[in-house]
Amino acid sequence: MFWRGGFVKKYVPQEIEPKWQQVWEENHAYRTPEQVSDRPKFYALEMFPYPSGEGLHMGHVRNYSMGDLVARFKRMNGYQVIHPMGADAFGLPAENAAIQRGVNPREWTLNNMRRIREEQTRLGLSYDWDRYVGTCTPEYYRFTQWLFLLFHERGLAYRKQGAVNWCPDCQTVLANEQVEDGRCWRCDSVVEKKELEQWFLRITDYADRLVEDLEKMPQWPEQVKMMQRNWIGRSEGAEVTFTIPGAAEERISVFTTRPDTLYGVTYLVLAPEHPLVEQLIRGKEGEEEVRAFIREMKNQPERSRTGSDVKKIGYDTGAKARHPLTGEEVPIWVANYVLMDYGTGAVMGVPAHDERDYLFAEQYGLPIRTVVRPKKGEAPEGEAYTAEGVLVNSGPFDGMDNRQAIGAIADHLAQEGKGKKTVSYRLRDWLISRQRYWGCPIPIVYCDSCGTVPVPKEELPVTVPEDVVFDGKSNPLTTSESFVHTTCPACGGKARRETDTMDTFIDSSWYFLRYTDPHNTDKPFDPERANQWMPVDFYIGGIEHAVLHLLYSRFFTKVLHDAGMVEAIEPFAHYFPLGMVLKDGAKMSKSKGNVVSPMEIIDRYGADTARLFILFAAPPDGELDWSDAGVEGSHRFLNRVWRMVQQHKELVRSRPVAQLEGKEAKELHRVLQQTIKKVSDDVGDRLQFNTAVSAIMELINAIHSYPADADRGVLAEAVEQAILLLAPFVPHITEEMWRELGHESSVHDQPWPSFDPEALVLDEVEMAVQINGKVRHKAVVPAGADRGEVESRVLAEEKVKSLLEGKTIRKVIVVPGKLINIVAN
Known part of the structure; x- marks a missing residue:
């Protein structure tokens, strides 16, 4: 490769990347400091992989590239960083492999762990490998058992x-x-x-804390917190006791969030698994039919019974229940849409005020009794009325606002010994x-x-x-x-x-704590070391783990906090769910034939190209649609940066002093300062990695278009600072270019660039000049000019005068810093 007659060394990632990976490994470049310092700590963590036989996929690459970017950025910003990795290595797939391949799961899993670790190394990830944890090793699961005890x-x-x-x-x-x-x-x-x-x-002992402490995590997406709340399913209401008339009076407890509708109950429904069902149907007509239905329902998954589009199926047991307040006897049914796992496994049917109950009552001809009416007008016919209103047909509570009646009827039940206020959870x-x-x-x-x-x-x-x-x-x-x-x-x-x-899920509920003290042979971890690093400051992984894994990890942390083992009450201060990687609009999968191999991309283009594309192609929390053209574009950009360094490395090595003389020099300096600020904000605060890359690309464009006779010191500074800004994104090529620029220490050990706020202030701004709403000209005016000065300067320009010739100016509208609109006829 030649540049203006001179030889330029070619960019060969297949040579550069292994070289620096070996250097980093030999120098333990990313080993976590053992000694506590006065620098702020930062715990960066990506969800660890399951060591399947297929190795890493593009979702892994996206996850690890983002986590690594943040870890490197924080290290350059002066933080004491811990950035560990391991393997979630127990599980059914390994057992299935043993059955299918005739191998031991341990051998299969450990081989896969080695392979994935090699692939992670090829990505240039800044892990402290001395802290590596595999959950299937006796050294780890010994303490999983310790925690169970x-x-x-x-x-x-x-x-x-x-x-x-x-x-x-x-x-x-x-x-x-x-x-x-x-x-x-x-x-x-x-x-x-x-x-x-x-x-x-x-875990239900911690249900309230698991809900309440979500408010202590402002850096969690509201969507994820809502998913957690919904899974826990905390509901305040009343437990109502219905009785079954007979010699030995049985009781049926029903949980409801709407005790205000109690007088509207016209039937009860039990889950097929409810322990009373067997007793209620014994010897009744249709007993065998009901038994067959119960057997069928017991083997049905939840979604096949409770989905909104699933037909409601029920059978009358022939038994009756006595209403706790009216004494009325209502029929007891068994139906598919009631689950034993929720509430008490029994629900009260109030078809006038519950859509599901209304459909069931309509289907089986059950009575519908209105007990809540709108305060004004009439309730719509042919559907359940679920809005607010006043009580009717509710005995002593008639005329009461239904919201007030919720507490009043619950209190009345408690006084009568027929119920109580209570809290129910979906969580089991x-x-x-x-x-x-x-x-x-x-x-x-x-x-x-x-x-x-x-x-x-x-x-x-x-x-x-x-x-x-x-x-x-x-x-x-x-x-x-x-x-x-x-x-x-x-x-x-x-x-x-x-x-x-x-x-x-047990194994992954505490691995982040083991990372803080991975070689402890006496206990899971030393509290002092855990307290040094916990909570995790940045945790990134797939949205599919936003419920169970996070919930169980939170539960474990709270139990260990209560046991005095860790001060943190929440494991992850900031959880960031990244979007999926798609190909042709569909999730990558072998069955769809749209899988792209990360290692094939690295073999062809290098890890830095793969990382850059992943970080640039889409917002990190959005879906990324794979593009071969996008990968090619990322590779061309890195080649362009490489050529830039080769062209200017002798200049940078000479260390010229920037004089900031001339318009072009001031503009490049301003673009550089603007880029430093944007990249710092986008990576450190906004987590918008794609726009950070875009800003660096604009800086490279500005460097390439910089005049040959302009201030050399400004150019040298811009080239050098551009490499520092790129370093967390593409670690191998920047390490090589940094040495090309004459430095002996690692680019990743350099302090992050700081920007000059004064340089961001523009001396002049370009404003659009509209005449009757259409842009006809561009004018350059002083940045601080007031409306009057802008108007006088623009109207004095010869171009504007010619456009207004023969017209009468009726009005001038100035939007400072943006446009001026001249209304004329």
Whole structure:
């Protein structure tokens, strides 16, 4: 390559990038300082990957590039940065691979972890690899078990019967997402509901705090906070007690947020799983039909029963319930749209004031009784009235505003002993049992003499055994004699181990704390070290993890705070959900044949090109549609920057002093200061990485168009500062160019450029000159000129005079700094 007759070294990322990656590794360039300094701390964290056999995908590249940009930017701005990485390495895919490939999940997973780590290194990510954590290693899951025992000691871990999705062919429990249209995702067998002894964590004990503390996180998107609130589903209302007439009077508790509509109840509906249903239908006409319906509903996923477009199906049990205030007997139905997991598994039917109840009553000819009417006018016919109003047909509460009646009727129920004010949650305790091999074993043994016995902490870890059978049937852990049969820690007698492993969400609920002290062999982490770094200052990952993973991590942090292990009450001060990567408008997937391999892009163009395209192509929280042309464009831009440095490196090395003489020099200096400010704001505050890249591109354009005879010092400064601004975005090429410019230390160790506010003040501004609303001219006026001066200067210009010749000026409108509109006829 030549430049004006001289040889220019070619940009070859395939040579530059491995070189600098090796230098960074040998020098431990990104190792986290162990000593506390007076510099502010910054904890940058991207969600760690699952080590699948497919390696990294473009969603990973987008996530890591953004997190790395922020970490590098903060380091250059003087922060003491921790930027760790690991692998979320337990899970069902590894177990399936063992079954399909005839390999051990450990071997398969560790190989994938090595591969992904190599791919992350090729991206030039500034991780502190000394803090690497793999959740499937005994060094890590020993303390996952330690934390389970802590929860158990605090009364937050317990075992009870629980309904699970059971595949009769695979002989195993399935998570909800592994049930597709009521069938096992692996063998296509019809999934059944089965009651099994399961381990749970009492996350509901923290429900109120999990809702209330969302208000303490102003840097979380409101959308994400709303998703969390909706999942927890806190509802204030009343628990109402209906009774079933008979010799042994049974009670049915119903939770409602609308006790003001209690007098409008014309029926009750129970979930098919409700324990009273069996008793109510026994010996009744149509009993077998109802039983068949119940069996069918028990095996239906929630969305197939409660969706707005799902037909409501119900059966009359033939039983009656007595209304707590009127004494009226109303029919008890069982229906598909009521779930045992929500409220009490029973709802009161108020068809006049609930749309779902109205449709059900219309379908089955049930009475509809109005108890709330508008304060003015009449309620619309043929639909439920759900707005505010006054009570009617409500006994002593007639005429009361329905909002006031909510509390008044709840108080009356409490006085009568027929209900009480209460709070209900959609959230249920966290079922953590998984009948899987490749997961963290639950450290519990069962002894005929001592019962349920926790494994002492000093005997941890309970390791995942090797002598298991992988045949796709049942839980492989039950096939390991050496694992199942053990001795009781309490009495020394024969005992059997718990063969369930923990939900893998457990592993990712505390990994960010382990990063603060990853080599501790006595406890999960030292509180002093955790307090040095927590909470995470910037956490970035997919929006698909914005509910469960974040909720469970918040729960764990609160429990550990209560246990005195960490001062933080929330794990992530700032959560940033990034958008998906698409190809041709669709999410990348093998089935669609639209997957783009990150490593193929890096092999061809280099990691810096891949990073730059990812950061520039779309706003970070928006969807990014992959473009081969966009990748080519990013590569051309880096080549252009490379040539710029090659052209001017001798000038920069000579260190000329900027004189700021001449219009062109002042303008380039202003553009540079403007760019520094914008990039600083866009990366540090606004997190708009694409517009930051755009600003740097405009600066490069200004450098290329700078006259050859203008102030050389201003040009040298602009070239050098441009490389510093690019450094967090494209770390390899900037490291190389920085050395080309004569520097011996790393570009990533340099302080971030600061801008001169005075240089941003314009001496002159260009204003559009409109005549009768149409732009006819551009005028340059002093930046601080008032309206009168602008008007007189513009009207005095020969061009404007010629445009107004023969016309009478009627009005002049001046918008300072933007335009002047002359109205004339």
